[in-house]
Structure formats: C-alpha cells, structure tokens
Amino acid sequence: MKKYLLTFALSVMSLNAFAQADYEKIMSDKIAKLENTRSADELQALANDFDRIGKKETKQWLPSYYAALAYLQKGRTQMQEGKMSELSINANAAEKYLDQAEAIAGKDNSELHLLRKMAFSLKMMENPAERYMTDGMKAMEELKKAETLDPTNPRVALIKAEDTYYTPEQYGGSKTKGIEQFKAALEKFNTFKPKTSLDPNWGKSEAEYFLSGAAK
Template identity: 25%
Template sequence: MTKIITFITLLLVSTLWSQTNYEKEMQDALTTWQDGNSNEAIAKFEKIALVEKKSVLPSYYVSLINTTLAFKTKDFKEMNLFIQKAQKAQDEVNKFLPDDPEVLVLQAMIHTASIVYDPLANGRQLSAVVLNIYKMAEGIAPNNPRVVLSKAEFEIGMAEYFGQDTKPMCEQIAKSIELFANFKPESKFHPTWGIDKATKAIQNCK
C-alpha cells in the first residue's frame, strides 16, 4: 500500500513539474518572440514541440512566426523558405486540429503568402482555396476576431486588385476591433495576436 501511495505521489509530482516546466518554456518562447527575436523564438518553440507531443501550440507558433517573417522579407528566396517551414509546422497542427478556426486562419495566411510569392503560378488556384477556408472558419467561429480580420484583409487585397469598393471589408475590420476587446483565449498560450494588425488596417481604410 505504501509503495502504491509513493508511486502515485511521484507520478503527481512529475506531472505537475512537467506542466510547470511546459508553461515556463512556453512563456519564455512567447516573450522572446514579443521582444523581436523571431529566429530564437522559433528554435525554442521547436524544442518544446519535440518534448510536448500532446500540445500543438508550439508547432502553431512555429508556423505563425515563419508566416509572419514570410510577409516581412524582401528576399524572395528567403520568403519561399519561410513559407515551406511554416507549412511543415502547420502540417503537424492540421493532423490534430484541422477544423479549428485559429488553425484555419493560419493555413489561409500561409496560402496567401504563397500567392504573394508567385501570383501568376498560385493566384487563381489558391485564392479560391483561401476564400473557402475563411468561409469555413467563419461558419465555425463568426465572432473570432482573427477570422473576421484576416478574411477582411484578404478580401480587401482582392477588391483592390479588381478595382472594387473596399468599404464593406473595412466595416468588418472595424467589427474585428470590437471583437478583440471582448475576446477571451482558451488559455494564456492560445492565440491573442491581431489587434495591432486591425488598428493599422483600419487606419489604411480611412
């Protein structure tokens, strides 16, 4: 009996330590990213992902950061590399949460980066795919601010390309800002990004 109690106690302590260590490393990686050290943050998230097989959040952030870097770089070879790295991490997330709205948004963003990288080769095919993904995400979580914002931003890009009115999309961006104010993430490590993008986008609308 004593051995059983000791075993259970050790198991609980080990589990608690593991959870605490995971939280500490996740917070450290997020802080590193927020401080502007993207490559270092990616390395930290990749390390966590290797250990924490039950959580897709580390891989999610690897994908998100690489996608963000893809949009920022002016080097097309580098952009393509970021897109490939983002999709590789995204594939791991898609295995477990293919219908999650946050995951759908990120997949749509990766496809959008591919369109920007090579509009002639990817524009027609992937534009329809992106719109379908956003439609799916909107059906699942119509009040998710990242769904509303990202869908509107993509539609603005298309509207500008075809010379169409962007006012309806700008109204959606304004709506996303209201949604951000009331959004509550599932945990402290779940996605909360986007308000800065929404604020910048609404300024561009004006």
C-alpha cells in the first residue's frame, strides 16, 4: 500500500512538473509574439490566447497581465492609425484583466499600476480637452503609485519619457527632455532583472527606438 501511495505521489508530482513546463513554454512563446507584434488583429488574437491560459491557470496573475497589455498595445496601434473612437473599448477590456491580475497578485504591484496608467491615458486620448482632468489625472496618480512601489522599474521610466516627449513645451514637455529621460530609462533596462523568465521585461527596444532618432 505504501509503495502504491509513493508511486501515486510521484506520478502527481511528475504531471505537475510537466504542466508547469508546458505553461511556461506556451507563455514564453506568446510573450515573445506580443513583444514583436503591432498588428491590431494579431494583438487581439494574443489577448484571446492569454485569456484562455488565464482561465486554465487560475492561480497565475501573468496571463491576465499580458491580456491587458495586448489590449493596450492594440489601442496604441489604433491610435497611431487614427482610430480614436476605439481607444476606450480597449482600455476598458485591459482594466477587466488588470482587476483579475490584481485579485491574484495583490494591489502593491508596480507593473499593474503602470498598465492602469496606460489604460487611463488611452481613454484620455479619445478627447484630451475633455478628459484630461478626469482620466488624465487618474493616469498621473497610477504612474506615481507604480514609481513609489518600484522606483527601479524601467517601464515606469519609459512611459514617463514618452509622456514628456509627446507633451508640448507649453505644458511642460519637450522632445529634448524626453530623450534625456529615455537615456535614463535605458540605463535602468540595462541593469533590470525580472523575477522570473515570464515576468514583465518589455520596453527596452522602445527606449532604443526613440534614442536612435527613428521616432522623428
């Protein structure tokens, strides 16, 4: 009987190990695609993929995090294409997944607050004049929370640099200041080490893109 129980326990452990390895491989593949995709349709497909993974891996916060990021990247892509009326739709979808991730990871997570900042900024861009005092202020609050929770987070520095770069000088921004902040962000990226291979590690290529002058 003891031999049977031991065999059963070892079998369960082996299955769990295989399941974990399978989860990590699937997530790694999807994350790599997310970092290299700027097609709205492909980003939507990836959001759906992460949603399915999250429904299976109910104790993991990262599938919901990446589903949210996919929706935000989709919104940013559509903003560049002038499809401004769809920004809130993507931001709201992202917030739903951020709520799911927060329920697992807790509220004191810099990465989640940073994505909430991006979601509020996306909503604001539908109508900046009307939404700056609402969504714009909420975006600033979330960015401050993200930075307070982890001052070393390079993605916080990256998004701050983007804000400065694209904000007109009469409102406190400038491309020159933005470039200096991108340099500071890149320094943080060069020393940053994610907690695991699946944890957020995106953004370095964006900082390099701006510093190369390609954004002009």
